């Protein structure tokens with residue numbers, strides 16, 4: 119990817135669903151560019167389409183109209199293997215629920231995506247330890263998800279998303295299942311770490327205060343970004 123080129127470019131992106139014979143137009147022409155290192159907040163009421171928009175960028179589902187480019191590549195021109203490659207080479211994901219593997223320790227959960235990407239075990243372990251320590255979990259490396267609090271589980275998920283140094287982290291209400299005080303701490307740590315890593319991020323959140331500390335804030339309203 120050339121320097122300064124956007125990591126993501128959406129133009130005229132649309133998505134509709136059929137519900138009980140009724141057609142709902144959720145995205146009605148989304149225009150969005152995110153450049154290297156930009157941290158972008160996505161606000162919008164429940165049902166406005168934030169998750170749907172993140173799914174478009176994450177190339178996890180089809181059914182979208184318009185053009186979605188990741189790293190300058192038109193996703194529609196790629197087959198399933200090509201889209202998987204785009205995801206693997208450019209994107210990291212954090213969800214509302216941690217989706218950690220329950221039988222593996224915190225360290226192993228952060229190790230696995232790196233081993234799959236071909237990194238040596240020694241390098242992957244060092245990277246996992248670095249990220250978990252930066253998130254204040256240096257003393258929790260050998261704990262399984264069930265032995266961690268909700269906030270700690272979510273921080274492990276953040277470390278996992280950043281492990282392969284993605285150009286862009288997609289986060290769908292990453293602290294949505296935490297109590298407010300914990301959510302504030304974890305979201306702030308997440309943004310700080312992403313900034314330190316130089317990654318870009320698109321973060322759907324209800325937290326307006328933290329959203330306005332990010333580089334750009336978009337609101338999803340009536341299927342469009344403002």
Ligand SMILES: Nc1ncnc2c1ncn2[C@@H]1O[C@H](COP(=O)(O)OP(=O)(O)OP(=O)(O)O)[C@@H](O)[C@H]1O
Pocket residue numbers: 135136137142144162163164165166167168169170171
């Ligand atoms: N697979 C689907 N089939 C039918 N309708 C869907 C589907 N996915 C989403 N929708 C509809 O699209 C609209 C937007 O949903 P979406 O989950 O993107 O909103 P959201 O802004 O992320 O909401 P929340 O903040 O509650 O997570 C909703 O009306 C939802 O019912």
